[in-house]
Amino acid sequence: MTTPLAPYLPLLVVLLLAGVLAMIIPQVTSRLGPKRPSTTKSAPFEAGSESSGPARQRFAVKFYVIALLFIVFDVEAVFLYPWAVNFQALGWFGYMEMLVFASTLVVGLIYVWKKGALDWES
Numbered sequence: 001m002t003t004p005l006a007p008y009l010p011l012l013v014v015l016l017l018a019g020v021l022a023m024i025i026p027q028v029t030s031r032l033g034p035k036r037p038s039t040t041k042s043a044p045f046e047a048g049s050e051s052s053g054p055a056r057q058r059f060a061v062k063f064y065v066i067a068l069l070f071i072v073f074d075v076e077a078v079f080l081y082p083w084a085v086n087f088q089a090l091g092w093f094g095y096m097e098m099l100v101f102a103s104t105l106v107v108g109l110i111y112v113w114k115k116g117a118l119d120w121e122s
Helices: 006-032 061-085 087-115
Strands: none
Touching: 061 087
């Protein structure tokens, strides 16, 4: 007798196995791995330079603008892939829609570039 959920049994097994391995592997490596602490390994590291100032300092808005721009263009890449896969089926209408979408993003990029949001020196 089969149930409607029977096809999902292999997926459940894989998810359980992945969860168990996600808990076991870090434990095994922490117990079996070498432990040679040193001052160099214990020092905080960021981009190869010594840290300066307190950890709780304010960041310039420019960092957040760059992060938002990254997300916008990352979302554009997410939309480009399915469009490229269905390019022939969409025809000229799909081409024009993507042209409008991409040109809107390019205009936005030119705007933030002209405003100086991408200049790290200032």
